[in-house]
Amino acid sequence: MTVVTGQLAHAVRQQLRLGRLLPVGGPQDGTWLTEQAAEGVLRRAAAGVPGVRLDRLRIGPTDPDAVGVPAVPSPPSALPPVPLRIDAECGATVDEPLPVAADRLRAALLGAATDRLGLAVDTVDLRVAEVLDGPPPPLSPPGKPDAGRPVSPETSGSREAVAAAAATAVPGVTRLAPVLGSSRGVHTDGAHLRLELAVAADHHALDVARRVRTAVADAVPRPVTVAVLITAVDVIA
Incomplete structure (x- = not known):
């Protein structure tokens, strides 16, 4: 308990x-x-x-x-x-x-x-x-992106592994970044895949997500629907 x-x-x-x-x-x-x-x-x-x-x-x-x-x-x-x-x-x-x-x-x-x-x-x-009595203090410079929880490797050749490889190959994706109760960046529910990932701050987040959805849908071996959850926006030095 x-x-x-x-x-x-x-x-x-x-x-x-x-x-x-x-x-x-x-x-x-x-x-x-x-x-x-x-x-x-x-x-x-x-x-x-x-x-x-x-x-x-x-x-x-x-x-x-x-x-x-x-x-x-x-x-x-x-x-x-x-x-x-x-x-x-x-x-x-x-x-x-x-x-x-x-x-x-x-x-x-x-x-x-x-x-x-x-x-x-x-x-x-x-x-x-x-x-305010005077100028506000400057925002502290961002640190290194928080790696978050370790990402569990996907089984080689699985739909999840294919989806992960396709997503992380898209320009603007910095990493898989799972947050919703699992250490996996790709979640499967029947014919639906959800990818939890981080994008670079110098890319338009929605444009990156659109390319991810297209890349994953084209890469997996059978038709699926794809959702993207952006969990972080990384400032890359």
């Missing part, structure tokens, strides 16, 4: 750390992104806006009651493909009018979400919660 309780607690902590599983693109794109990975990209974009400090940040559906149907099975507990909303709080200096500073930060967040990740964000709700 103690072991089971510990495993359950670990799974809950892991899910809280990852945040929501956000749809990327539209219903046909079969791609999701962890909120944790999205937040890293957005905070780096915000750090490039002078005179502001991004504090609280959440991403979720614009309409909590909206219903979207993905073209392929979604990861467990993932949000459906619906428009998204960024809710954030920030601090800003008085070097310029606060609404001007907020607009610049809002534009940076929206640009990073759509132009770098492919999130279907239609609203950025930003509140200036604090007036």
Whole structure:
């Protein structure tokens, strides 16, 4: 009982750390992104806006009651493909009018979400919660990508091994990066495959995922559906 309780607690902590599983693109794109990975990209974009400090940040559906149907099975507990909303709080200096500073930060967040990740964000709700006495400290430079849990090797010649090889050969994929309760980066459910992977920050996340889905579907020996869960966005030095 103690072991089971510990495993359950670990799974809950892991899910809280990852945040929501956000749809990327539209219903046909079969791609999701962890909120944790999205937040890293957005905070780096915000750090490039002078005179502001991004504090609280959440991403979720614009309409909590909206219903979207993905073209392929979604990861467990993932949000459906619906428009998204960024809710954030920030601090800003008085070097310029606060609404001007907020607009610049809002534009940076929206640009990073759509132009770098492919999130279907239609609203950025930003509140200036604090007036800063001076410039905010610079964002610490990103460290090496977190390797996460070790990836279990796939059985040679299996569908999973073929899918893993096809996915990691796509430009912009940095590694398999499983997070959802398994050490395998490729999950099989009948004729459906889900790949959990990391992409490079200098590539458009949705474009990479689209190429992965095509490459995997073409490589495996029999027809499958393919979903991609982007679990990290790696800054490569």
